[in-house]
Amino acid sequence: MNCLWCDTTIIPEVSWKTIIRLSKPKHLCSSCAGQLTILKGKRCRKCSRLSDEDVCPDCKWWAYHTSQEDPLICNYAVFSYNDTMQEIVSRWKYRGDYCLGKAFQDDYRRAFEQKFSFLPKETVVVPIPLSDERMDERGFNQSRMLADFLPLKTAEILSRRHSEKQSKRTRRQRVSAANPFHMIENINNPVILADDIYTTGTTLRHAAAVLKKYGCPAVYALTLIRG
Incomplete structure (x- = not known):
C-alpha cells in the first residue's frame, strides 16, 4: 500500500x-x-483550544456576548492546524481528492471513542452540510465522510443556504453572520456534529441552535482540526 x-x-x-x-x-x-500534530495536553473543555484555563478566552467571549445559553455543549478536535495539515485539507476538500480523507479515519474514530463513549447508543452523527452550489463544486461533503468513520447512525437532517466561503470572512463577519441552516426533519436524539475544522465556532453553534430549537436534547461536536 x-x-x-x-x-x-x-x-x-x-x-x-x-x-x-x-x-x-x-x-x-x-x-x-x-508531520501532523495530534492535540495533546491541557485544552479548553468547550472548544479544544490548547489552554491552561479550563475555559479559553474565545469561549468566555462567546458566553459574554451571547444572551442565550450556548447550544453547543462542547467541541473535541483531533489535530492542530499546521502547514502540512493545511496542504492536505486543501487537496482533499478543494481539489476533490476524496480518498485522501481516509488518512484521518483511525484518529477521528479513536478520538470519538476517547471522548464520547459515554453517550447513549441512540446518539446520531449529523454532518455539517454544504449548500447545493458548494456540493456541485466539490463533488462530495468532507463532513459526511468524517461522519461515516464513526460507529453511529448518520442523519443528514440539516440543509444549508449558499453563502460566501467561511475562509474568506473575517472573524467579525463570521460571528455576526445570519444562521444559514434549516431543519429537514426533527430529531429527539443526542447529536454529534461532524465537521473538518473549528475556527470561531460560529458554524457549529448555528447548526446546534437549529437542532436544539427543533427538539434535540444535547449537541456535541467532533472536528478533525482546531484552527
Whole structure:
C-alpha cells in the first residue's frame, strides 16, 4: 500500500504481535504522519483550544456576548492546524481528492471513542452540510465522510443556504453572520456534529441552535482540526 500523501510504499511492520494479530493498514507513511500534530495536553473543555484555563478566552467571549445559553455543549478536535495539515485539507476538500480523507479515519474514530463513549447508543452523527452550489463544486461533503468513520447512525437532517466561503470572512463577519441552516426533519436524539475544522465556532453553534430549537436534547461536536 502507498502513502496517500507522498505515494511512498508503506512497508508493514513485522513482529510476533503483527503475525498473531494482523495490524490495520496505514494510509500515511511514518514520515507524513509525523508531520501532523495530534492535540495533546491541557485544552479548553468547550472548544479544544490548547489552554491552561479550563475555559479559553474565545469561549468566555462567546458566553459574554451571547444572551442565550450556548447550544453547543462542547467541541473535541483531533489535530492542530499546521502547514502540512493545511496542504492536505486543501487537496482533499478543494481539489476533490476524496480518498485522501481516509488518512484521518483511525484518529477521528479513536478520538470519538476517547471522548464520547459515554453517550447513549441512540446518539446520531449529523454532518455539517454544504449548500447545493458548494456540493456541485466539490463533488462530495468532507463532513459526511468524517461522519461515516464513526460507529453511529448518520442523519443528514440539516440543509444549508449558499453563502460566501467561511475562509474568506473575517472573524467579525463570521460571528455576526445570519444562521444559514434549516431543519429537514426533527430529531429527539443526542447529536454529534461532524465537521473538518473549528475556527470561531460560529458554524457549529448555528447548526446546534437549529437542532436544539427543533427538539434535540444535547449537541456535541467532533472536528478533525482546531484552527
